[in-house]
Amino acid sequence: AQSVTQxxxxxxxxxxxxxxxxxxxxxxxxxxxxxxxQYPNQGxxxxxxxxxxxxxxxxxxxxxxxxxxxxxSFHLRKPSVHISDTAEYFCAVxxxxxxxxxxxxxxxxxxx
Amino acid sequence: xxxxxxxxxxxxxxxxxxxxxxCSPMKGHSHVYWYRQLPEEGLKFMVYxxxxxxxxxxxxxxxxFSAEFPKEGPSIxxxxxxxxxxSAAYFCASSPINVGDxxxxxxxxxxxxxxxxx
Numbered sequence: 542a543q544s545v546t547q548x549x550x551x552x553x554x555x556x557x558x559x560x561x562x563x564x565x566x567x568x569x570x571x572x573x574x575x576x577x578x579q580y581p582n583q584g585x586x587x588x589x590x591x592x593x594x595x596x597x598x599x600x601x602x603x604x605x606x607x608x609x610x611x612x613x614s615f616h617l618r619k620p621s622v623h624i625s626d627t628a629e630y631f632c633a634v635x636x637x638x639x640x641x642x643x644x645x646x647x648x649x650x651x652x653x
Numbered sequence: 654x655x656x657x658x659x660x661x662x663x664x665x666x667x668x669x670x671x672x673x674x675x676c677s678p679m680k681g682h683s684h685v686y687w688y689r690q691l692p693e694e695g696l697k698f699m700v701y702x703x704x705x706x707x708x709x710x711x712x713x714x715x716x717x718f719s720a721e722f723p724k725e726g727p728s729i730x731x732x733x734x735x736x737x738x739x740s741a742a743y744f745c746a747s748s749p750i751n752v753g754d755x756x757x758x759x760x761x762x763x764x765x766x767x768x769x770x771x
Contacts, residue, residue, distance in 0.1 A: 575759060584744060584764040585696075631695060639709060640686045641746070641760050645695040 543568040543636050547644035555652050556624055562617040562647045564632030573635040574615040576606055579646075580628045588630070591615060602626065627651045657747050658727075659763035666770050672732040672739070674766045678747030684708075685728040686760065687720060690742040702728060703750070735770045742767045 548563045566572060573592050577585040589600025596608040606617045615632060632644040658677040666672050678685050684703050688696040698712040702722040713720065717735075722728040732739055746760040 577762075582767075585746075585762040587759050587761075590759055635760075640698050640701040642698065643688075643696040 543572070543634050543639065543642050545632050545634050545642055545644035547632055547647050549647050550645065551648045551650065553650045553652060554622055557621045559620050560618065560622050560626075560649065562630050562632075562649065564615045564617065564644060566613050566615065566632070566634045568613075568634060568636050570636050573637070574606075574608060575633040575635070575641070576600065576604070576615075576617050577631045577633060577643075578602075578628050579631065585631065588617070622649070622651050624651050624653060657745055657761050657763035659743075659745050659766050661766060662764065664766055664768045666735045666768065668736060668770055669734050672735050672768055674730040674732075674743050674745075674768070675727045676730070676745030676747075676763060677727040678745075679761050681749065682747035682761070683750045684748045685722050686746045686748070687728075687730050688744045688746065690744060690765075692741070696744060699730070732768075735768070737770050740768055740770045 544567045546565045554560045575590045576588040578588050579585050588604050589598050589606055591598045591608045599605045604619050606615055608615050627650055629646045629648050631646050633641045635641050657679055660675050664672055686701050687699040689699055690696050700713050700720045701709040704722050705724050717733045719731045742765045744762055744765045746762045748760045
């Protein structure tokens with residue numbers, strides 16, 4: 542079975558500071574990994590994904606994530622956040638055998 | 654390409670009524686997934702369908718909930734005799750049929766239907 546753990550339910554950070562949102566997964570097979578963002582009262586938008594190849598993946602809005610197979614992690618980072626980055630962020634895993642499995646989400650709160 | 658279309662965006666039902674949520678997948682996508690998001694929680698998988706076939710319904714409550722994806726028309730998530738605990742946002746996603754394509758394109762989500770049971 543596949544599972545995703547997002548260790549932080551909320552991450553407060555000041556504007557222009559760096560941020561890391563943590564994600565660990567569990568799977569016995571190879572996975573595809575995704576980060577989605579959800580703004581208030583909206584649907585999910587794909588930020589970035591890891592399929593294969595380079596372990597550092599760049600996404601939209603200046604976000605990037607690094608796949609670490611030995612630590613089964615896929616942490617999301619941004620060197621300098623903006624107020625507009627305030628949202629809920631979801632990590633997800635796809636083994637190709639079942640539907641996409643989501644973590645419980647991390648609420649990023651960017652303060653001025 | 655209109656993306657994944659869900660309607661209605663908001664739905665209010667009284668306890669005991671039926672709720673019908675509709676999802677039209679992206680053009681060319683043959684797989685549909687339904688997720689439920691309770692207030693202040695993450696997305697929980699409910700059911701995975703392709704046309705005229707349920708692939709995985711392991712996340713569906715045993716009673717009152719059903720889903721279909723007919724040969725023609727949108728996928729429907731049906732909730733009978735709604736209760737207050739059914740109040741949530743219901744999201745639909747679609748993907749291509751092949752796993753490789755699914756990885757490349759990812760899943761595309763609709764904007765959701767927010768169900769409120771009063």
